[in-house]
Amino acid sequence: QQPVQSPQAVILREGEDAVINCSSSKALYSVHWYRQKHGEAPVFLMILLKGGEQKGHEKISASFNEKKQQSSLYLTASQLSYSGTYFCGTEEPNTGNQFYFGTGTSLTVIP
């Protein structure tokens, strides 16, 4: 089942923070986060497997809530290079490896 991402689009000024949410109506086995620049391939950012898990990559971090139905991606002190479309990908347990991507969140950072 395709996860729901919010917001659909966000515009930030350099240095501002943003949060992107990814929600499922079912408990998840894992959540991935990817960033895609226009016309390029998505690039893997991180994976979260355990409820309550938090991970970070420089100023980009993510959490996976205890009930494992929602994940949030946090971008702090945004840089121009953070612009792109962010996708979450979710995997439900016992579904034969079914993996679904969300519809994406377009993030634009302006000077």
Added chain:
Amino acid sequence: DGGITQSPKYLFRKEGQNVTLSCEQNLNHDAMYWYRQDPGQGLRLIYYSQIVNDFQKGDIAEGYSVSREKKESFPLTVTSAQKNPTAFYLCASSIAGHELSFGLYGYTFGSGTRLTVV
């Protein structure tokens, strides 16, 4: 460097033609995938393969076919039965994780093929 190579980058198809998109990886990944990307719809799974000589349909397999004769290669054929083939096609691969997750370590994507019907 290891990675996934998709070719061609741009492809034009006439009505009624079959076309084949190439995907090659040298990452020694077991699992390979084909996704279709349309504006505002995210990525939708066409086919995936977890092992050589075996593949499964994804959510939108109609009008597409694949083969997996070698671990490194997973070509996608867009047949004339696919009525709306214009899209951006992405190939991906991953390490085969444990039985519950083949995406356990994240997916590596190719740079994509943009297919246009003319």
